[in-house]
Amino acid sequence: MTVLSLKNVYKSFGAVEVLKDINIEVEEGEFVVFVGPSGCGKSTLLRIIAGLEDATSGEVNIGGIVVNTTPPSKRGIAMVFQSYALYPHLNVRGNMSLALKQEGHSKAKIASRITEASRMLNLEDYLDRYPSELSGGQRQRVAIGRAIVRQPKLFLFDEPLSNLDAALRMNTRLEIANLHQQLGTSIVYVTHDQTEAMTLADKIVVLRAGRVEQIGSPMELYNNPVNQFVAGFLGSPSMNFLPAETVTPGDTRTLGIRPEDLVLSAEGPIQATVQHVEHLGGDTNVIAMTGDKQITARFFGQHDLPAGQEVALGFAQEKARYFDANGMRQA
Amino acid sequence: MSQARTNPFNSAAMHGALILYTLIALFPVFIILINSFKSRKFIFREPLALPNAESFSLIGYQTVMKQGDFFLYFQNSMIVTVASLFFILLFGAMAAFALSEYRFRGNMILGLYLALGIMVPIRIGTVAILEMMVSTGLVNTLWALILVYTAQGLPLAVFILTEFMRQVSDDLKNAARVDGLSEYTIFFRLVLPLVRPALATVAVFNMIPIWNDLWFPLILAPAEETKTLTLGSQVFIGQFVTDWNAVLSALSMAILPVLLLYVIFSRQLIRGLTSGAVK
Numbered sequence A: 001m002t003v004l005s006l007k008n009v010y011k012s013f014g015a016v017e018v019l020k021d022i023n024i025e026v027e028e029g030e031f032v033v034f035v036g037p038s039g040c041g042k043s044t045l046l047r048i049i050a051g052l053e054d055a056t057s058g059e060v061n062i063g064g065i066v067v068n069t070t071p072p073s074k075r076g077i078a079m080v081f082q083s084y085a086l087y088p089h090l091n092v093r094g095n096m097s098l099a100l101k102q103e104g105h106s107k108a109k110i111a112s113r114i115t116e117a118s119r120m121l122n123l124e125d126y127l128d129r130y131p132s133e134l135s136g137g138q139r140q141r142v143a144i145g146r147a148i149v150r151q152p153k154l155f156l157f158d159e160p161l162s163n164l165d166a167a168l169r170m171n172t173r174l175e176i177a178n179l180h181q182q183l184g185t186s187i188v189y190v191t192h193d194q195t196e197a198m199t200l201a202d203k204i205v206v207l208r209a210g211r212v213e214q215i216g217s218p219m220e221l222y223n224n225p226v227n228q229f230v231a232g233f234l235g236s237p238s239m240n241f242l243p244a245e246t247v248t249p250g251d252t253r254t255l256g257i258r259p260e261d262l263v264l265s266a267e268g269p270i271q272a273t274v275q276h277v278e279h280l281g282g283d284t285n286v287i288a289m290t291g292d293k294q295i296t297a298r299f300f301g302q303h304d305l306p307a308g309q310e311v312a313l314g315f316a317q318e319k320a321r322y323f324d325a326n327g328m329r330q331a
Numbered sequence B: 001m002s003q004a005r006t007n008p009f010n011s012a013a014m015h016g017a018l019i020l021y022t023l024i025a026l027f028p029v030f031i032i033l034i035n036s037f038k039s040r041k042f043i044f045r046e047p048l049a050l051p052n053a054e055s056f057s058l059i060g061y062q063t064v065m066k067q068g069d070f071f072l073y074f075q076n077s078m079i080v081t082v083a084s085l086f087f088i089l090l091f092g093a094m095a096a097f098a099l100s101e102y103r104f105r106g107n108m109i110l111g112l113y114l115a116l117g118i119m120v121p122i123r124i125g126t127v128a129i130l131e132m133m134v135s136t137g138l139v140n141t142l143w144a145l146i147l148v149y150t151a152q153g154l155p156l157a158v159f160i161l162t163e164f165m166r167q168v169s170d171d172l173k174n175a176a177r178v179d180g181l182s183e184y185t186i187f188f189r190l191v192l193p194l195v196r197p198a199l200a201t202v203a204v205f206n207m208i209p210i211w212n213d214l215w216f217p218l219i220l221a222p223a224e225e226t227k228t229l230t231l232g233s234q235v236f237i238g239q240f241v242t243d244w245n246a247v248l249s250a251l252s253m254a255i256l257p258v259l260l261l262y263v264i265f266s267r268q269l270i271r272g273l274t275s276g277a278v279k
């Protein structure tokens, strides 16, 4: 069943068109991630789904019902915000129960849902604390708990991890993945972090300047980007782009090759000078210059390459991607 | 920076400066208080001396109690001040919430129009206000004063509160909307407590001028039963003789309620409530 479908959604603030012709479907149980650079309209799109913002035109359909004029609380969604947004005057229990009280559930039902959610999120010991008495990670878990207790048709997450430090971010990411597995509820998740997108998503939606660039599974987008933007946005370090004539004289296209697809090979078509080497232990990133273009190669294992050394780099032809002058994929 | 703050010498200097300032600020109040307990002769002979067995006298307080209905004046002042503050804060906060929260046509213009009142003194309109009060039959009622003071306080209140409400996290309000709270609940339960320090600031700014005002009580409500404390105290200040005992006693008593209100509001000023709400 389709939980969410957006049809031809447009949004303008005054004369500025922020979202253009958005068409997205989210199936039952699917984890969908919106990624894109800052300011591309991810949050705005999420707010339109939540009902916090009205679409200028187009249709928002949740669970088979057109909800364009339905208030947020009646849409069957729950949302987790970047800044946690906990109610400062309520303790953890109060924060989690507020929405259920508004919906008029019985005391017993509210209590059992809170018990269940706090067990899942390891919040049992904190139920009587106020938000100011919790750490950042705990606050984020409370915010997630507040969403879970409502048992919505669809969860909305707006960059929930960006206020956490690196270690906590990774833990919470795993926790969210686990929760998704246990609950089986559809999730729409906004981030500008492509690692989060790749690791969490069943389906990624890449946005740029208010348009959908491509929709697909992480590996589909990684292996078959429709254009240069998607190719460059996913993957870290990102894909190298070179004029194709460096390799094949007379070719006017742009060649795209991922760092891990480059190999050291004596006859390799790319001649480059090593500039800098990053030793990651398991991997080695070599940043080199070919002509006036910077190129990054990622080699498995440890390699000692002094700066200034000339290297020849090669690649398998089937790994190469070609883009035309407009950035569209050629082959 | 932190070293400078913990340095005992700097800390002593800072406290010294603050104590000095406190002494200077409290000195007039102190003089008024001690002299209100002295007989007339000693007020003039030794204004700085504390009352002793010889100079002690309650004559001022006795005069004040006998003359006119002092407690009624007191009550009038209190009603007018508290009611005006209540309306200023309520309507000011509501307008500020609308201006800061909702996008509607003319939002900017309306904000500017409301802020214009800060620059135009309300006393310029005294004649028009008086005519209006006469035709609505509000002359010599406390409502006349409450309405005027509310109007006088609103522009600054809206201006200050709008700025503060802009800073309340959008995520928090949106979370409440997703949870099904009404706009009224969001305003009263979520936003107002978070801008409490700003409310206290506005209240303190408005309280003293209203309590001390002589102009509007004299013009709009000079009747015996609606006299405010400031107006009531004027009977002791004559063109030729001034009953200093009575004036000082009246002033001493007039300080108390303001002090009380100030203590209430300053508690709120200090209590920072936002911590922990948002990252």
Ligand SMILES: Nc1ncnc2c1ncn2[C@@H]1O[C@H](COP(=O)(O)OP(=O)(O)OP(=O)(O)O)[C@@H](O)[C@H]1O
Binding pocket: A013, A018, A036, A037, A038, A039, A040, A041, A042, A043, A044, A045, A192
């Ligand atoms: N209330 C508003 N009025 C006018 N323009 C707005 C408003 N809200 C957002 N915008 C504009 O819409 C565009 C998209 O904003 P949005 O917040 O959706 O970006 P985003 O993709 O979430 O970015 P980020 O990753 O930085 O959070 C931005 O260019 C922003 O300036």
Ligand SMILES: [Mg+2]
Binding pocket: A042, A043, A044
């Ligand atoms: Mg955003």
